[in-house]
Structures are given as structure tokens and as C-alpha cells.
Amino acid sequence: RTLHCHGTLASTNELAFRLAHEGAEHGEVVVAEQQTAGKGRRGRVWVSPPGLNLYFSAILRPELPPQHAPELTLVAAVALAETLRETGAEAAIKWPNDVQIDGRKVAGILTEMSAEPERVHFVVLGIGVNLNARREHFPEELRELATSLSLELGRPVPRASFAAALWLRLEEWLGRHQEKGFGPVRQRWKELSCTLGQDVLVRTARLEFRGMAEDVDESGALLVRTPGGSIERVLAGDVEQLR
Ligand code: BTN
Structure with a gap:
């Protein structure tokens, strides 16, 4: 090799x-x-x-x-x-x-x-x-x-x-x-992972929001539950873990 x-x-x-x-x-x-x-x-x-x-x-x-x-x-x-x-x-x-x-x-x-x-x-x-x-x-x-x-x-x-x-x-x-x-x-x-189960601030190219990181789906996207209760699927971006 x-x-x-x-x-x-x-x-x-x-x-x-x-x-x-x-x-x-x-x-x-x-x-x-x-x-x-x-x-x-x-x-x-x-x-x-x-x-x-x-x-x-x-x-x-x-x-x-x-x-x-x-x-x-x-x-x-x-x-x-x-x-x-x-x-x-x-x-x-x-x-x-x-x-x-x-x-x-x-x-x-x-x-x-x-x-x-x-x-x-x-x-x-x-x-x-x-x-x-x-x-x-x-x-x-x-x-x-x-x-x-x-x-x-x-x-x-x-x-x-x-x-x-x-x-x-x-x-x-x-x-x-x-x-x-x-x-x-x-x-x-x-x-x-240390992200799942955490409150996070998500930043994508388009927007920024808070929520609870719940899961990664079968393509690796992060599933985040927003305070309103909806699930956002984040394919690319950054998360900051809030305490
Ligand atoms: C990141 O977390 O932003 C990714 C960092 C990746 C760095 C490595 S060092 C070896 C390889 N060559 C580069 O220029 N970048 C990656």
C-alpha cells in the first residue's frame, strides 16, 4: 500500500x-x-x-x-x-x-x-x-x-x-x-455521540434555531425538535451545545 x-x-x-x-x-x-x-x-x-x-x-x-x-x-x-x-x-x-x-x-x-x-x-x-x-x-x-x-x-x-x-x-x-x-x-x-439528547443551537447556511437534538436519521442528518414541537432535519451545518 x-x-x-x-x-x-x-x-x-x-x-x-x-x-x-x-x-x-x-x-x-x-x-x-x-x-x-x-x-x-x-x-x-x-x-x-x-x-x-x-x-x-x-x-x-x-x-x-x-x-x-x-x-x-x-x-x-x-x-x-x-x-x-x-x-x-x-x-x-x-x-x-x-x-x-x-x-x-x-x-x-x-x-x-x-x-x-x-x-x-x-x-x-x-x-x-x-x-x-x-x-x-x-x-x-x-x-x-x-x-x-x-x-x-x-x-x-x-x-x-x-x-x-x-x-x-x-x-x-x-x-x-x-x-x-x-x-x-x-x-x-x-x-x-455527545450531541444527542442535548439542547443545541443550529446554524445552517440559511438559518439559525434552537432545539433538542433527538436523533440522526438513516442518511446521517440530525433531527432536532424545535420549541414549537416540529422536527427539523439538518443535513449540513454546525451545532453549538447549550447548557
Ligand atoms: C474541520 O473540523 O473543520 C475539519 C478539519 C480537517 C483537517 C484535516 S488535516 C488533514 C486534511 N488536510 C486538510 O487540509 N484538512 C484535513
């Missing part, structure tokens, strides 16, 4: 996308020591200091109709949360795919895809994990919101073995998803 290891990249997702475009195979992985333009969801920047953290992008060529491709992000969230729990951390998934420890974000997932209406060409699964970053690596405005695995565990976390464990979990869950569909992924996602 091909592992593309780099020192400095703009973004591992960007290189993985280009390699996939040029014909790279299912399962090829790109990692970098640092990123100069790490991409987060919704046009945000992913803080990517050198040497400490994991910046990982896997090229997938799934046999899935394009409308099911978003499920892969939840597959990745489950694999990631399980890998973090294996180290002893109490990781949980905040919808749609942030992974948190103790209410602070430790990892994020950015899925990008190239598809036609009928066929997925490829998916790039980008995963960033704050493994050994210290407080001072996060910009001021993120210090309360972000953490790293080593800050939480109080010990350094070896990157290579974490990456290997993550890839094993990913393969396991990708296989299960391919074979059995989204059902088992959804169930495990729910067990690992």
Missing part, C-alpha cells in the same frame, strides 16, 4: 485530490509533518504546526452511489472516536463530525469528493488530529475550544502508532459499511 509522506504541504487533502485525479488507488494515504494551508470545514483554517499532530488524507474509491457518499464522513468519525478511546481518552462525536474530549475539539474531518450524478470517482477523507500540540500552538481564540490528546492524557502520543491504529479502524468500519450498509455505522455513531 502506498503511503505518501511529506514534510511541508499546503494541505494533505489538496495533494490527495490531485493524486486521485491522476489515478491513485483506493487506500493510498498522504501524511505531512505540517500544512501551510490546512483546510477546515466551511472555509475555515485547520491549525497545522510542524511535527506534533496528524494530518492524514486517504483516497477512497468506494462502490457507492454518490448520494450515500456523505455517510463516509460518519464512518470516519466512528473510527476516529474509537481510536482515541483506545488510548484511554473519553472521546465523543459532536454532530456532524467533530471529535471532542471533555467538550473541546481534538480532531476534525473534511471529506471532499469527485463524482458524476451516477458514479463516485473518488473520495478524499481528510483527518486532522491534535496529538501533541500544546496550548500555545492554538491561536488565542481557540484556546478554550480546542485541545490535544497529549494535553488530555498528560503524556506524549506517538504519531506513527496512532496513525496505524486509525487506519486499521478505518479499514474495519469501511468494510462493515460496504458490506452491511449504514445501519451499524449509525448505531455506533449514536453510542459515541
